[in-house]
Amino acid sequence: MNSPNKQERFEWLDAGRALGDLSPEEEAEWKSLSEAVTEEDVSDETSEFSLDAIVATLEQGLSSAVSLPEELKDQISARAKDFHQPVDKEVTIGEANARGEGIEEEDENIVRPSFWSRPAIGWAAAAVLALLLIVQDSPDGGGGAGNPSLVEQVESDPAFLRRTFSGAGEEADSVGEVLWSDAQQQGVMLLGGLPENDPTVSQYQLWIVDPTRDDVHPVDGGVFDIPVSASGLVAVPIAATLSIADPAAFVITVEQPGGVVVSKQEQVVAIAKS
Structure with a gap:
């Protein structure tokens, strides 16, 4: 089973990959971790709805290609950990057993975050939604880098x-x-x-x-x-x-x-x- 730190690191890199701002070293690390992460650690929901798919879907609302400002990317990455609150299922089950409830670790009693509350998905969706707001509020017609307004x-x-x-x-x-x-x-x-x-x-x-x-x-x-x-x-x-x-x-x-x-x-x- 992958450690929480490894899982957290994978989700962090996965969010960065969706934003397209991973370095070559981070891209290699993401590939290595993606092979190490088991199906148990990554829910079926995340497998079915990848970050790239979410970003692509949201970007369909744009009438022209606009790059996300680097400053906004940095802010999203810097605050990402604030929204990551993993559930320690082993402690929860251990406390229940200590009270004599005899709870075993099974799929039906493991609390997992919902699809939209998973941190990596939240970061990517928030980034693209912020981009949509920037374009909507732009008084010059929404031109971006390489695409004059x-x-x-x-x-x-x-x-x-x-x-x-x-x-x-x-x-x-x-x-x-x-x-x-x-x-x-x-x-x-x-x-x-x-x-x-x-x-x-x-x-x-x-x-x-x-x-x-x-x-x-x-x-x-x-x-x-x-x-x-x-x-x-x-x-x-x-x-x-x-x-x-x-x-x-x-x-x-x-x-x-x-x-x-x-x-x-x-x-x-x-x-x-x-």
Whole structure:
């Protein structure tokens, strides 16, 4: 039977392997310990649901690849032992026998931690969930190492356009800005003052005024929502339906769910002029 220290070490390394931060020496140690750990020491639940599988499942919620910050990895590893509270089944059974209860060590009377309370699984799941929160709260579109955010992509164009949104009507205090690249034909809005909306009742819609195309009918820039959970700046990618050559203004209106083809502009909430 493997010692508690060996089992604990294996689970520690297994968590690190799921995070992808093991050194070559630790990887070799993990392989050696994984062969030494018996089926009795690693529950059927852990065998069926590996750490790698958990991490892979949680990472499916990411729309782009983002690396977990090294500082956060270190914090998770440093605090891992605080959550490890192994059950000493031999002492528990010994105490019961001392009271004359005659308990034998059998599968049905051995207390094992549940699947999600196993430390290695908890550490890996917590790390990926923390990563999801980082991406969700990022105001720049969630770009990570080797994967520039939309803001960074637009700003890489030396001739990119940046304009400030001025609120209109009841949303006069709203703030935000729009970034647009003619060369890339893409852009993003960073909004921090528009109230949340119920998409079943109404949605926001962006319109791009381009005099080179049509002075009367602006180009549809996409429909979007401001979620109730939004805090700080909300990054909204621009989805222009036609190519833009010389944007003179960006206008945000409130429209029916799904947006409209031609806006009456009865409820304009923000304008950014060139």
